Amino acid sequence: MVSDQIIEVRGLTKKFKSLVAVNNLDLNVYRGDVFGFLGPNGAGKSTTIRMLLSLIKPTAGTIKIFGMPLNGNREKILRKVGAIVEKPDFYMYLSAYKNLEILGRLSGADTSKKKIMEMLELVGLAKRYKSKVKTYSHGMKQRLGIAQALMHDPELIILDEPTTGLDPQGMKEIRDLILYLSREKNKTIFLSSHILREVEIIASRMIIINKGTTQVEGTVDELLNTDKVSVTFETDDVEKAMNVLNFTMWNKCFKTKEKNQLILEMPNKEIADLNRHFIENGVNISAVIPVRSLEDYFLKITEGGGR
């Protein structure tokens, strides 16, 4: 359904003099997606996010959000969008409470004390609500950034590196919060992150961009499962496993062997078949470890310049 497309970007281009930061980028985000937006440093992620939020003007291309062109519907669209762009910067000389009150007021949010405290409670800052933001750590500012993005109960939440600077517990809390917002509150999340594992865990769809252009776009499952994965079979008899393997069609998948390990690169869906084959032929397999991860995939895509 057309109305279920939350973000539709076509041919988006941004040039800064001779530098092409974003080049003919297309992307699609659908209602309910947790959309992972990946790319190495300088890939054009932040520039793209700034264009989505009308902080910078595209050189070419179109952006539609909630089915409306951003150009001409900016305020209508931003009323339903909450965002953190890069590191969250606040009015340092104001308290967290006052910052939320000001930013919430401008977004048309309920800025009653109850609501503001509710938001601060959600991100674990309620006890420090009177403190000036200049006394906050980076992690606390990051949490406050999440709170300001949620103040007006937006439909679409754009988060640019939301867990940067957080400790592992804080990262997990933010991840859980994103999942909660997606699953329980039906929010659409556009998540840019350098932490690939994070995207792998929480994103439903993703795009990888490099040098301002789309490398791949699709569901995380699709993208991670279509290619071959590197898989390690742990066994007490590597030689026997090798003999069995050599008489199968998977012998071409062999990569290397170590003391108790046989490492192959093979289609994900065939791992179970090979495992069964080993067992049926008397090879004891103590563990099957697919090491295929988003990180491998990401590096392959960005270093190789595409699939």
Next chain:
Amino acid sequence: MSTLIYVELQKIFKKWRTYIGIIAIGVLVPIVQAALYFTGDGYIKSLTRGFQDSFLIVGNLFNGYLVANLILNSLFIHIPFLIVLVGGDLLASEATAGTYRMLLTRPVSRFQVVTAKFLAGFIYVTALLAWLAFLSLGVSCLIFGTGELLSFRGKLIIFAADDVLWRFASAYLFAMLSMGTVFAVSFFFSSLVENAIGPIVATMALIIILAVLSALPVDFLQNLSPYFFTSHMTLWNNFFNDPVDYADVLRSGLVLGGHILGLYLITTYIFLKKDILS
């Protein structure tokens, strides 16, 4: 729009630098008043030395009106610095702090944002002048009483007590235009950079440069001088002349008003086109 102006005023009045001007005036004016309180008689005697023997002076010539006029003359040159502290900070500080990213992702137009900032800055200018008026005129009248106003404009003019207040009111209104222009210049510079120091220095430098250029006895510069806003800033003095040269006041008012409008429009254009990269 009212929400935005309210928010901008909150930001202005939550900053320490905003109170530098208010405190400076609050300290300087009482010092001048105290100095005049103890030495004012001598001052009046020296002013009226030339005609003391020819005229019988009755009433209170050393009064709140005279003190207010003296304060206005002596402090007016310093007020621009207090104005640019806030004006130069309004846009640049958002860029420095990175808060543009927060502010401009709200559902408000950039036109509204820049206009609200401009109006809030103007309200600050008005408040600062109102504070100056309250201290210099209101408090002086309470301390020194009221009476005729002695004014020196190449010649000695004495205004009747009931002919003074409107002159002060007009002078302060004109001062709003003068200081509004200084504010608009700093606001314009503020839109160009990402650090508040630049607009403050640039505005003060511009005022000094234009004042120096208009003072140089060079025909070319003298012809340009009427177009410099600095040449019109002290025209509030005209209201303490007799008769008031209204054509001059109007011309200066139009030049200053034109500067304010022009600078606002240019700043708005720059702001609308600006890519927020900070």
